Amino acid sequence: MSDDSGAVLDYHQRTKHQLNGYAKGPASLDWDDQPSPFRRFDGCETVALPQPGAELDCRYADLDRPETIPAQPLTLTNVGLLLELSFGLSAWKQFGPDRWALRCNPSSGNLHPTEAYLLCTDPGLLAAGVYHYVSHDHHLERRCRFDAADLPAGLYVGLSSIHWREAWKYGERAFRYCQHDIGHALAALSYAAAGLGWRVELLSEAGDAEIGAWLGLDRAADFVADERETPDLFCRIDTGASAEGEFSGPALSQALQSGEWFGSAKRLSGRHFYRWPIIDQVTEHTLKPLTPVERLTLPALELAPPSRNPAASRLIRQRRSAQHFNGKSAPLPLADFYRILTALLASAKPPFTAWNWPAQVHIVLFVHRVDGIEPGLYFLPRSAEAADRIRPACATDYVWQRVEAPFELYRLQAGNVRQAAKTLSCHQPIASDSAFSLGMLAGFADNVAAEAWRYRRLFWECGLLGQILYLEAEAAGVRGTGIGCFFDDAVHGVLGLQDQTWQSLYHFTIGEPLEDNRLQTLPAYAHLTQSASPAPENG
Template identity: 75%
Template sequence: MNNLADAVISYHNRTKHQLNAYAKGPESLDWDDQPNPFRRFSSCEAVKLPSPGTELSCLFADLDKPEQIEPQPLNLANLGLLLELSFGLSAWKQFGPDRWALRCNPSSGNLHPTEAYVLCTDQELLPPGVYHYVSHDHHLERRSRFTAETAGKEVYIGLSSIHWREAWKYGERAFRYCQHDIGHALAALSYAAACLGWSIELLGETADADIAAWLGLDRSEDFVATEHETPDLVCRLHDGQTADVEFSTAHLAALSQSAEWFGKAERLSGRHFYRWPIIDEVSAQAVKPTTVAERLALPNLDLPAPSHNLPASALIRQRRSAQHFNGKSPELPLADFHRILAALLPNAKPPFTAWNWPAQVNIVLFVHRVAGLEPGLYVLPRTADAATELKPLCSADYEWQTVEAPFEFYRLTAGSVRQAAKTLSCHQPIASDSAFSLGMLARFADNVDTEAWRYRRLFWESGLLGQILYLEAEAAGVRGTGIGCFFDDAVHGVLGLKDNDWQSLYHFTIGEPLDDSRLQTFPAYAHLSESAAST
């Protein structure tokens, strides 16, 4: 194993939750110094976007055939809608004096470490330069102006992470959650683009250093040292109307070097009482170099229609994380269960159209209440060879009984697994009171040993699957919740796995939510109307 891989796996093992001890985190939360969830840059020109809230006629089921959705024109209103449905606010919640925003893209602990940028060379859309999206105000902050001549009409969306936002609450394990959230955000962007008849192309070959230079993230003087942003992904936007031609990102380096930059990031926290240097260390060890471009051929899968086929934009805005589930609710219909699982299989629809790498994550399910399916422990392989690889590594006690379904599906053992699901997910009832919960099991050691940065990619893939589960749950008339807290090695022990070849990276649960009547809900952008009315 190489030194970088060894260091990354050491971080992963160090940040596992154990039955007798949790990963290192703050002993108490400094609520008065919670990081500001909204990044802003001072001394930047604000570019107002048209009012948010437009509903599109595209239904959620239409996203199963994205090539049939009529493309919308690429203008400022639709660019704003893309950003809103990907990264914007979905609602405000209030409990007593506390008030907080929810967003269209999921985030661990609702802390939102992910930041979004637009790099534009299309002079008819925006003056060429780099722009930062502020979800609270639904506007763009102009971070740079390109002084070199631009060619073509290109729009790129870049994603970065502020690790401090997660570390404030989750300590050393926060780096994992930031990577989950990048996967959530990539999927959210892919879904939102499809609603408009567009698509995004993930430029997966791009090095972190190039993304940092293009977006101005390498300008250390513009950021508070402990609140810097790390580059993650960049995507090219395809509007469905312009013919695709051969293109290169080589000119972006010259544009960024010629750019005039504006603004400095405003401080998010004052005290930074706890410090977690291991996060900066693993971030450096998992830096992505330039890699070979990969473009996968994706199969076309016929998915059953969702039972709650709402307008896709409405469904995206209503996505929530359930805090509690009704443990006595009726069973989830089998057709809904099959639709949810089928949507996790690689196929030629969003968000897999924005994913360039072979699937590495498979699904272990704790089934509690699904109509026509016996409770028990199940496996959904997401690649043709996964079951063959996993079976000899798992406990010999498991039966690997083939289950009738529209896809490859196995039952390991029958019987109630509610207590096991709850215990393994840090004793959380959300894993046992739902219709089913699951763990995402990834090919681990070989990936990290091959290229240490793939550690991040495995979490991105898990987060991408998480966003699929969130939206498919809504389309089934139920609700989902991502679970980042689970006892890593206890999960592996239940399966009989004994080494780092496979690791569980993310858990999830789906069922009928129990709403808290004490919480008040307010519209996402009412504050913009109120602000305009007062001026």
């Protein structure tokens, strides 16, 4: 095992929540200095995007068969819609004098560490350059212009993370949550692209150094030191139009060498009272190098129609994180439950069309109230032979009874597991008052030992699955919530797992939400047509 892999395993163990204590975080929150959720650059030309709020021509169920959705033309209007439905605002919430924005891509604590960049080499769309997307203003900031005459016309999206935004609240564990959010964002981009008849091709062979140079993230002088962005993913947007040539990372790097860069990042916080050097260390240990090109051939998978089938853009915009559930609601219909679980299995539909690796994450289910399913603990393998591999590592008293379902599903133990779900998820009632909750169990130690950067990839996969669960819950007429706070080793103890071969990396819960009528909901972009925009509150 490499030194990097060993350090990553140590970081993961160090940042576990335990029943007798939580991972290291701030002793108190400096609410007056909460990082701004909106990154902006000074000294950049801005490029207006057409007014947000347009609708896609397809319904949510159409995304199950993306090949049937006609490709829309590559226009600035459609690019704006792509960015809005991936990273833009979905609403504002207000309680008394406090106002905060919600977005189409979810985020741990609504802190939004993920930033999105557009890189364009298509002169028919935009002048060749690197552009930063500002979700609050729904416009682009031109960070770089360069000569793309020798490059094929194309459109690319890059994603990065500002670890400080999460660390302000979550301390050392924040690095994990930033990786979740990258997975959420990639899935959100994939769904939005599919609604336009486009496809996201994840250029996962690119290394962090290359992505950082392409997006200008390696320009240290342009950023406040404690608020630097780290590169994560780089994607090509396939709009269905014939390309002039294949993407070449070296050619893009060569073209950018003579590029002219503009602007510097505005400060997000006035001070940084707490410091978490372990995050910088694990960032270094998980740097991704250039890797071989990997693409998956995905099977077709028939999904039953969702019980609700609004316009895809409407469902994407209505996605919310439930804060409370009705613990006495009617059971979730079996058809909805099976549809949600089927959607987690890799197939030739978004967001898996933007994912390049075999499934490494499997699902442990705490079933509370699902029609036709006995309450208890269940296991959903997401790849062939996963059940056979994990079964010997689990507690010997589990029955592993195959459930009659449209996919492979096992009952481990029947009975009321509500209290267990609540306790394991940091005593949060959202894990027990729902119809069901779950933990995402990853093949862990072997992946990290093989390549330390896969640590991030495992969390990306969890976030990808989380975005599926969010949208599928909405399509079932219920609501979901990601749970980053859980007692890691207590979860493993319940399952009988003894080492780091398997690790639970993310929890999720789905049920009937209880709405807080004290909160006022305001339109996402009304401020763009008003003389004074609402102050971008933190949170």
